[in-house]
Amino acid sequence: VLIALYENATPFTFRMIEDPAHKATLDSLWPLGKFPVLREGETVMIETSTIIEYLQTHHPGATTFLPADPAAALEVRMLDRVFDNHVM
Ligand SMILES: N[C@@H](CCC(=O)N[C@@H](CS)C(=O)NCC(=O)O)C(=O)O
Known part of the structure; x- marks a missing residue:
């Protein structure tokens, strides 16, 4: 997610969970407590893949992360x- 944000110079506020208050916020947004989580207004997105698609949809920039062609996008999602x- 950070790569996608930096790639298109999308402004964001980064919150480290080493801060107990930020960890508490994370847990309230996503009870599994995993990160990254993106919050924008009332919208909460979990899972890196869907956050990146959210960024492409709502904050498009010079770099696109998924091809517009549905068949090509399917291959990216599979990988x-x-x-x-x-792997990770
Ligand atoms: N499939 C999730 C994986 C999320 C995940 O496992 N994040 C790790 C950090 S990269 C994490 O939250 N580790 C702390 C934990 O599991 O408590 C995604 O792509 O966002």
């Missing part, structure tokens, strides 16, 4: 799942 589930 994303492979790396998240089996």
Whole structure:
């Protein structure tokens, strides 16, 4: 998510969970307590993949993260799942 934010110079506020108050906020937004979580207004997005798609949809920039072509996007999503589930 940080790479996607930096790539398009999307402004954001980074909150480290070392701060107990930020950890409490994280847990209130996503009870599994995993990060990253993106909050914008009333919107809360979890999971890196969906956060990146959210950024592309709501804060598009010079770099696109998923191809517009649905078939090509499917391949990107498949690779994303492979790396998240089996590599990382
Ligand atoms: N599939 C999730 C993985 C989230 C995840 O496991 N994040 C790690 C950090 S990279 C985490 O929250 N670790 C702390 C924990 O599991 O308590 C995603 O892509 O966002």
